[in-house]
Amino acid sequence: MIELIGVSKTFNGRTAVDAIDLTIPKGSICVLVGTSGCGKSTTLRMINRLLPHDAGIIRIDGQEIRSFNEQKLRQQIGYAIQSTGLFPHWTVERNIGLVPRLLRWPKQKIQDRVEELMTLLDLDPAIYARQYPRQLSGGQAQRVGVARALAGNPETLLMDEPFGALDPITRDNLQNELLRIQAQVKKTIVFVTHDIDEALKLASQIVVMDQGRIVQVDHPEQLLRHPANAYVENLFGSQDRGLKLASLFPVRSLFETDTPIQANGLKAPGSGPEDCIEATDSLRLALSKMLWAGASEMPVVDANGQVLGQLTLEQILRANGK
Amino acid sequence: MKLPSHWSASGWLVVLIMATLGMQYLERFFRWVAPGQRQVIYQRDDFLSLMLNHASLVGLASIVAITIGVGTGILVTRAWGRDFLPTVSLIASVGQTFPPVAVLALCVPLLGFGAGPVILSLILYGLLPIVRNTLAGIGDVEPAVIESARGMGMSGTQILWQVEIPLAFNVILAGIRTSVTINIATAAIGSTIGARTLGDPVIAGLINNNIAYTLQGAILIGLLAVTVDRLFEVVQSVSTRR
Ligand SMILES: Nc1ncnc2c1ncn2[C@@H]1O[C@H](COP(=O)(O)OP(=O)(O)O)[C@@H](O)[C@H]1O
C-alpha cells in the first residue's frame, strides 16, 4: 500500500504538485491521468525519491520513505519509463539483471530470474539474451524495460507512460500482457498515462490530476458515469463516453447476471470471428460487430467455439445504461 | 579492404624504430639532399636518446593532463560540481584557439628555460581537448539512461563507473588522442627554450642552414606522431568492438 498525505512539490517557486492525498491499495493498478504538465510524473518520481517532496508524508506499507536509504528504497521499487533508459552498452540479460546484481543475489539465481522474466514477457532468451538494446524493436525494448523493473521482485512498480511511444497494436499487446502478468504477480502499480483508453483498460483506480491537484479518484465506470467536473468530463470524452463505458465490460459479465447460459453444445453455424461474439469481447466490440453485420442479435461463443447463447442489442443498451 | 589497425600500427612502429636507430645508413640520401655540407648526419646527440627524451616529455605531460583533464570533466558533471561547468567548458574551447607556440612563449617569463616549462605548457595545452571531450562524452549520455540508472537504485559512483565512463569512453579517448598527437609536435618547439627533444636537429639545421638536420628531426617527429596515432586507433577499434 502506498499513502500520500498532503504531498507537495515546488520547482523554483512554481507549484507542480499541490498538497495531494492519495491511498493506493496493495495489488491494485492506480493510473494517473491529466493534461500534460499537471504533475503526474512529478508525483511518481517523488514516490521513489528521484525527486524529494517539499511537504507532506509518503509511506509505503506504513513506512515513511525517508526512513529508508535512498538506493535501497529504489531497489525495492520497479521503475519503467517511456524511453526505456536501457543501458546501450549492456546486453538484454545484463540490463534485466541490474537490480538483482545491486541486491547481490547469487549468480545462478540472477540468471534464472532473467530467463524467467524474459519468458514471462514473451522474449525468447535464446534469441534476445545476448542482444544489445539497439538491435530491438520499440516493443521489445519496452518489454525489456518492464522485465528490468520487475527483476528485483519489487512489491511496487512505477510506470511513466511506458507504452506511450509504441504503435497502437504493440501498445495493445503490452497492455494485455501487463494485465496478464499483474494477475499472476499482484504488484502495487502506479501507472502514468495521457491515453484515456489505456487508463480505462488497466486501472482499478483512476486519479485525475489538474494543475498539481487531484480532481477525482474513482473506478473507471464511476468516472465515466459521474465526472466530478467539466475538466474530467472533457478528458474522458464527453461525446463518446457511452462507447468508453461499453468497452469496460466483457460480454461474459451480462451472461453471469442476466440469463443463465444454456450451453447447447452446438457450434455456431459457419462462424468466423465476424459473425459471432466471443465471451471475452467487450460490449463495445460486440456492438461494433452487430453494427457491421446489421444484426440486432448475435450468438456468443466461448474460447472453444461452444455457443453460450444470444446477445441482443437490447441487452447491451440495458447493461450500459444502468 | 583495409588492413587491420594493429597491423598498420606495428608497421609504423617498426619504421619508427628503424629510422631512429639507423639514420646514419641514409647518409647517401642526405648528401644528395644537402650537397656541399661537410656533415649531413646530426651528431650532437644520438637520435635514440632524443627520441626517448621527447617521448618521455610528452608521456609525462600527457599522464598529468589525462588525470587532471578527465578528473575535471568528471567533477564538473557531478551534481555538486555543475556550477563550474559553464566556466570550465568555456575555458576548454577558448583555450584551444591559442596557438601552442604562444603557450610556450608565455611560460618562459613565468618559469624560465628548460624541460620544466615545456612540460607545464604541454600539460596546459594538452588538457583542453581532454576536458572538452570528457564533457562532451559524459554530456552525450542520454538523460533517460541516467534517470533509469538512478531509478533502479544505482549509487552515483556506480553510475559513473558502470554507465557514464563506459558510454563516454570512445569520445574521451579521441580527446586524449588529439591531445597527445598535438603535443608530440608542440614538444619539438620546446627545443627553442632549452628542452632536449627531436626539435634539436630541426633548429640546428635551421641555424646552420643544413636542411639534412632539419629533415632528420622532422621525419622522426612525424613518424612518432603517426605511430602513436595508429596505436590509439588500435585501442579505439578494440573498445568499439566490445
Ligand atoms: N526537474 C524539474 N525542474 C523544473 N520544473 C519541473 C521539473 N520537472 C517538472 N517540472 C514542472 O512541473 C510541472 C509538472 O511536470 P510533470 O510532473 O512532468 O507533468 P506531467 O508528467 O503530468 O506531464 C510542469 O510544469 C513542469 O514544467
Ligand SMILES: [Mg+2]
Ligand atoms: Mg510526464
